[in-house]
Amino acid sequence: MISFNTDEIVRNLPELWIGLQYTLVLVFVSLAVGTVIGLAACLGRLLGRGLLSTLCTGYTTIFRGIPETVLMFWLYYCAPLLGGVRPSSMAAALVAMSLYLGAMLSEVFRGGILAVPKGQTEAARSLGIPEVWVWINVILPQAFRIVIPPLIGVAALAVKVSGIASTIGVTELVYQANIIAGQSYRYFELFTAVGLFYFMILFPMSMLAKRYERKLAMRTR
Amino acid sequence: MSFTFVQADICPVDQASHMKDHVSKRILRWLDPGSVLLLAAIVVGLYNFIDWSRVASLDFSIVITYWRPLTTAAAMTISITATALILGLLIGVGLAVLLELPIGPLRYIINIYIELWRNTPLIVQLFWVHFGLPALTGVSTTAYQSGLLALTLQSSAYLADIARAGIQAVPKGQWDAIKALSLPGRTKWLEVILPQALKVMIPPLGNLAVSFLNGSALLGVLNVGELMTVSAKISDYTSKPVEIMTVVALLYLTINLITTHFTNRLERFTQRRP
Numbered sequence: 455m456i457s458f459n460t461d462e463i464v465r466n467l468p469e470l471w472i473g474l475q476y477t478l479v480l481v482f483v484s485l486a487v488g489t490v491i492g493l494a495a496c497l498g499r500l501l502g503r504g505l506l507s508t509l510c511t512g513y514t515t516i517f518r519g520i521p522e523t524v525l526m527f528w529l530y531y532c533a534p535l536l537g538g539v540r541p542s543s544m545a546a547a548l549v550a551m552s553l554y555l556g557a558m559l560s561e562v563f564r565g566g567i568l569a570v571p572k573g574q575t576e577a578a579r580s581l582g583i584p585e586v587w588v589w590i591n592v593i594l595p596q597a598f599r600i601v602i603p604p605l606i607g608v609a610a611l612a613v614k615v616s617g618i619a620s621t622i623g624v625t626e627l628v629y630q631a632n633i634i635a636g637q638s639y640r641y642f643e644l645f646t647a648v649g650l651f652y653f654m655i656l657f658p659m660s661m662l663a664k665r666y667e668r669k670l671a672m673r674t675r
Numbered sequence: 676m677s678f679t680f681v682q683a684d685i686c687p688v689d690q691a692s693h694m695k696d697h698v699s700k701r702i703l704r705w706l707d708p709g710s711v712l713l714l715a716a717i718v719v720g721l722y723n724f725i726d727w728s729r730v731a732s733l734d735f736s737i738v739i740t741y742w743r744p745l746t747t748a749a750a751m752t753i754s755i756t757a758t759a760l761i762l763g764l765l766i767g768v769g770l771a772v773l774l775e776l777p778i779g780p781l782r783y784i785i786n787i788y789i790e791l792w793r794n795t796p797l798i799v800q801l802f803w804v805h806f807g808l809p810a811l812t813g814v815s816t817t818a819y820q821s822g823l824l825a826l827t828l829q830s831s832a833y834l835a836d837i838a839r840a841g842i843q844a845v846p847k848g849q850w851d852a853i854k855a856l857s858l859p860g861r862t863k864w865l866e867v868i869l870p871q872a873l874k875v876m877i878p879p880l881g882n883l884a885v886s887f888l889n890g891s892a893l894l895g896v897l898n899v900g901e902l903m904t905v906s907a908k909i910s911d912y913t914s915k916p917v918e919i920m921t922v923v924a925l926l927y928l929t930i931n932l933i934t935t936h937f938t939n940r941l942e943r944f945t946q947r948r949p
Binding site: 502515516518521522537614641645 | 710726928932
């Protein structure tokens with residue numbers, strides 16, 4: 455093994471910190487927008503009939519089935535050719551990630567709502583509780599609990615997907631590391647450091663999800 | 676019987692109007708207010724944001740001109756994903772079996788391996804394997820090799836996790852029976868535990884296949900020569916990115932839908948036979 459130059463990492467920490475900030479902005483904004491889209495798509499699919507539910511199902515199928523790389527590339531290079539809007543790389547990455555995460559989240563929410571035992575809603579309805587209150591007081595609180603571990607999973611996915619934004623030139627963590635490493639050819643050191651950064655974000659999340667899942671499994675048993 | 680008489684009594688004209696009524700009712704039910712609103716929003720958005728003269732000038736025949744490189748690249752995408760998943764399955768199941776052995780340090784090391792590869796983004800792993808690893812090992816790999824290696828390493832970690840869950844889902848009675856019959860290790864794993872575990876693993880495996888196919892598009896950053904690389908090159912060369920990328924996106928979507936369909940069928944098939 456050639457000398458592992460930690461100096462190189464320490465010297466470039468400010469640049470990496472800028473990258474990390476961009477990554478966090480990407481993750482939080484796209485998760486927020488994605489949650490709204492996901493909720494709308496999920497409710498449209500569960501409550502709507504006919505065309506609305508078809509549209510929502512189509513949305514989830516399409517955006518789960520297209521690679522995020524292709525989606526970002528399409529929005530950044532192809533969308534300006536079709537319309538008057540020319541998005542910045544950040545805007546394109548945000549829209550692509552929001553659409554992708556929205557599709558993922560709509561599946562998660564739908565799974566959570568469908569996982570609420572049928573007896574619960576039947577009991578509530580047979581007691582003559584209005585439909586709105588069945589949703590507010592019976593379905594959603596239970597679905598929320600079921601949904602937490604996969605929600606953390608989607609948040610972790612957002613962190614992982616945000617790295618792809620470097621391919622269209624958003625100056626986030628991977629992009630910064632690539633630029634710095636390109637100058638000194640210290641790829642090994644820098645990408646080990648970046649990998650560790652991501653690991654430090656993602657590992658606690660996956661542990662949390664796992665612990666919560668175990669707790670849920672024990673409660674339902 | 677009397678019911679059929681009543682039906683026959685309705686004259687054809689009445690029946691036709693009745694049918695028309697029925698159809699219009701069905702269309703009305705199909706178009707509830709929410710969907711109408713959404714459709715209107717989509718139409719307004721498309722009308723305002725899209726330059727239709729540009730859309731009209733799109734020339735999709737370019738895809739037919741380049742069908743040969745595109746199909747070979749798609750085949751390469753599928754083969755590299757499938758290879759990574761199969762190798763990952765073998766390694767992952769092996770790791771999951773090793774995890775069941777009561778060796779403390781080994782279990783610790785495997786867990787670290789799984790968590791390390793599961794909790795870092797694929798793009799970082801790709802760069803690390805392609806540019807970083809040669810500094811460690813002294814062996815430099817081609818883009819294809821490092822792409823396959825990174826995909827395999829990550830898929831092995833995911834599959835080890837899935838396989839562990841599958842093994843733990845085997846009912847306790849089976850383990851007790853193995854102990855009672857004192858089956859040898861080979862029979863225990865190959866004929867009792869793993870077949871049942873694999874059955875449980877099919878749905879998550881299908882999801883993983885889709886996510887790895889999507890992930891394989893990232894290999895474009897290393898110029899591996901799969902679908903993303905080739906399509907980016909063609910769209911640069913012809914300066915018709917819209918046509919090429921739209922078709923490539925649809926191609927990925929089709930492959931993913933086919934994969935999902937077959938995993939669903941496989942799942943049903945394995946559950947039908949107890």
